[in-house]
Amino acid sequence: MKVQIDKEKCTGCSVCESLCPDIFEMEDDIAKVKNPNSGDIECAKEAAESCPGEAITVEE
């Protein structure tokens, strides 16, 4: 899978990090993808749906 975050849209809410700490981490109040090519895709999708800024895209 491939996970990307649009930094322009990220509000820094840290919901993604709370849901999938193995995939996302916060850095300077912006979410960052720790490892864009591995991890639980279902979790990444859930984070994308929960993201208030719709900043997360997940590709299989």
Ligand code: SF4
């Ligand atoms: S859930 Fe979305 S807005 Fe919130 S920190 Fe993660 S990428 Fe940013």
